[in-house]
Amino acid sequence: MTALLAPRILERAKAQGKTVTCAESCTGGMVAAALTDIAGSSAIFERGFVTYSNTAKQDMLGVLPDTLQTFGAVSEEVAREMANGARQAAKSDIAVAISGIAGPGGSEHKPEGRVCFALATAQGTHTETIEFGALGRAQVRNKAKDHALSLILSAL
Template identity: 75%
Template sequence: MSIAIQIIEKASESGIKVTTAESCTGGMVAAALTDIAGSSAVFERGFVTYSNAAKTEMLGVLPATLEAHGAVSEEVVREMALGARAAARADVAVAISGIAGPGGSEFKPEGRVCYGLASATGVITETIEHGAIGRAEVRAAATKHALDLILSAL
């Protein structure tokens, strides 16, 4: 059984609403969830906030946070997750921002992805180095990890 199916089933049983705030995955997590029949019971909306302006305007990420830490940071995904949860009136929100590649820098290498998960119990954040495995592979790995995070919150 796919992770997305498990999420939809568990969230439906519990009456939990889920949302996403995505940057490097460009809506792939939302797509994985909405590919499942019955997803409308738990998923009303998601946010693709690729630019810093979108993160600020749609999710309330503070410009000062972006300036101090950069978009690919646990501080930013924390604010993204909280903003998405509030804007969607959801119980659980996952946020993703990363460097899918090609490229990156010495300080923020290709394959680095930051995750945030906001729920009634608070926010957790983490950074995973997926490695320079290619753009599509980083995005796929980030999508899977984000789905795992949602499932763990249920």
């Protein structure tokens, strides 16, 4: 799926003169890699943020300590602040953020396979949570990457 999404993002973003950035936690840069695997991606992608730790989320994206403490890193509230912070820091038109539990592990309240997404544009920020289930770490991360790419594409 990535092989189809990333070139379409590049084509549409270039045609519209839009720029894209991403803030990733559980995917560890997979969205940025998918976009930059495409020749010419520098026309639309200047930077991405891999903010695996809560400290990185705060330092690089401006996620508030209170938001992390109240909702936890895997929450739509944190994903929203990650996307807004990435969009502002990169001066980008579109930002996607991902925070989740790829596994193994999780808890009763935050199970393995739960991934929170946010998409920030000039029109506002949309958040959602997807329960991919306990598919295994690699599969959850791949599905999260593909979903994030589809969110970017939908914004274009």
